[in-house]
Amino acid sequence: MINAIVFGLVGLGMLFAIIRLIKGPTVADRVVTLDTFNVITIGLISLLAFKFENSLFLDVALVYAILAFMETIVFGRYLEGKHGDR
Amino acid sequence: MEIVSQVLLVIGGLFFLLGGLGVLRMPDVFNRIQAGTKATTLGAFALLLGIGFMYPTWFLKVGIIIVFIAISNPIGSSVLAKASYKAQGAPSNVVQDDLKEFLGGTEDVG
Amino acid sequence: MKYVATFLVLLLSYLGLVGLVGSTEQFLQELVLGTVVSLVLTFILANYVNYTIDYKFPVRLLVFVFAYIPVFVWALILANFDVARRVLSPKIPLNPGFVKIKTDLEGDFAKLTLANSITLTPGTLSIDVDGNDIYVHTVDVKGKTPEENKKNISARFEKLLGVIFK
Known part of the structure; x- marks a missing residue:
C-alpha cells in the first residue's frame, strides 16, 4: 500500500520532468530538467532498497549521485562554451 | 517508528512530485532551476530519512547520501544557472542585472 | 594537522559506508581495515587538500x-x-x-x-x-x-x- 502510493508520486514527478525534457524550448531547459530528473532517480533507487530490503541499492544510489553530479558539471561546461566567443 | 517512516516517505514523494511539476510549469530557466533544486533536495532528504527510520542499521549510509546531496545539488544548480546565463542571457523582464558587467554582455538569443 | 583532518574524513566515510551491520568482532575487523586503508590514502591525498582542523x-x-x-x-x-x-x-x-x-x-x-x-x-x-x-x-x-x-x-x-x- 505505502509502496504503491510513494512509487506513484515519484513516478508522476518523473513523468512531468520527462514532458519538460521533451518540450523544452532551449538546450538549457533540457539540461536543467535532466538535473532534476537525476535527483528523482536517486530517490527512486533508494526506494528500491526500501522495497527489497537490501542495502546494496543504497550503494548504487550513492554511485549514481556522484555520476549525476559529474554529468551536471560537464553539461554546464558544454553549455557555457557553446556560443563560442567566451 | 513505522508510522514516522511512512509519513516521511509520502512527504518525500510529494516533494518529488512538486519538483517535477515546478520544472514543467515555471515560466523561464532560472525559475525552473529554483523550483527543481529546492523541491527535489527536500524530497530527497525526507525520503532518505524515512528509509533510515525504517531500517536503523542503514542510518550511516543514508546520512552519507544526504550529506552528498546537500552539497552537490546546489553546486550543480549554480553551475547550470551560470551556464544558462552565458548561453542565452537574462530573461527580458529583469529589473536589475548586476551579473552583466561581471560576465560580460551577451546578446539575448533565448 | 592536515594529515589528521584527511585521516578523520576518510575513516569516517569508510565506517559510514560499512554501516552498523554485524557483531562487535566484525566491527573491529572493519575498524582495523579502515584504519589501514585510510592511513595509506592519507599519505597519498594529504598534499592535495587545503582544509585543516584545530582543537576548537x-x-x-x-x-x-x-x-x-x-x-x-x-x-x-x-x-x-x-x-x-x-x-x-x-x-x-x-x-x-x-x-x-x-x-x-x-x-x-x-x-x-x-x-x-x-x-x-x-x-x-x-x-x-x-x-x-x-x-x-x-x-x-x-x-x-x-x-x-x-x-x-x-x-x-x-x-x-x-x-x-x-
Whole structure:
C-alpha cells in the first residue's frame, strides 16, 4: 500500500520532468530538467532498497549521485562554451 | 517508528512530485532551476530519512547520501544557472542585472 | 594537522559506508581495515587538500549541528511552500533580477556553505562567487543598494556562519 502510493508520486514527478525534457524550448531547459530528473532517480533507487530490503541499492544510489553530479558539471561546461566567443 | 517512516516517505514523494511539476510549469530557466533544486533536495532528504527510520542499521549510509546531496545539488544548480546565463542571457523582464558587467554582455538569443 | 583532518574524513566515510551491520568482532575487523586503508590514502591525498582542523573543531561541529541546521531546515521548508504556492498559481514573477551581495566570510568552506544556503532559501539562487561578492538571482528585488539586498537575503546565515568558521 505505502509502496504503491510513494512509487506513484515519484513516478508522476518523473513523468512531468520527462514532458519538460521533451518540450523544452532551449538546450538549457533540457539540461536543467535532466538535473532534476537525476535527483528523482536517486530517490527512486533508494526506494528500491526500501522495497527489497537490501542495502546494496543504497550503494548504487550513492554511485549514481556522484555520476549525476559529474554529468551536471560537464553539461554546464558544454553549455557555457557553446556560443563560442567566451 | 513505522508510522514516522511512512509519513516521511509520502512527504518525500510529494516533494518529488512538486519538483517535477515546478520544472514543467515555471515560466523561464532560472525559475525552473529554483523550483527543481529546492523541491527535489527536500524530497530527497525526507525520503532518505524515512528509509533510515525504517531500517536503523542503514542510518550511516543514508546520512552519507544526504550529506552528498546537500552539497552537490546546489553546486550543480549554480553551475547550470551560470551556464544558462552565458548561453542565452537574462530573461527580458529583469529589473536589475548586476551579473552583466561581471560576465560580460551577451546578446539575448533565448 | 592536515594529515589528521584527511585521516578523520576518510575513516569516517569508510565506517559510514560499512554501516552498523554485524557483531562487535566484525566491527573491529572493519575498524582495523579502515584504519589501514585510510592511513595509506592519507599519505597519498594529504598534499592535495587545503582544509585543516584545530582543537576548537568539536565546538564548531556542535554549533553547526544544533544552531545552524535547524535554521537551515526551517528555511528549506519555507522555501518549498513558497515554490508550491508559485507552482499552483503560476503568474509571471513581479520583478526578478540579478543582484550582487557582499560577504565578510573568509575561506572556501564558509563561502560554499553560504552559497548553498542562499540557493536553498525562498526565492533566491546563488549563481557565482567572485572573491567577496556573491551574485544572486532573486524573483523579487526588494532593495536598491547592496546593503538592503544583503539584509533581505543572507544576513541571518552570515551571523551564524561567522561564529562557526572563525
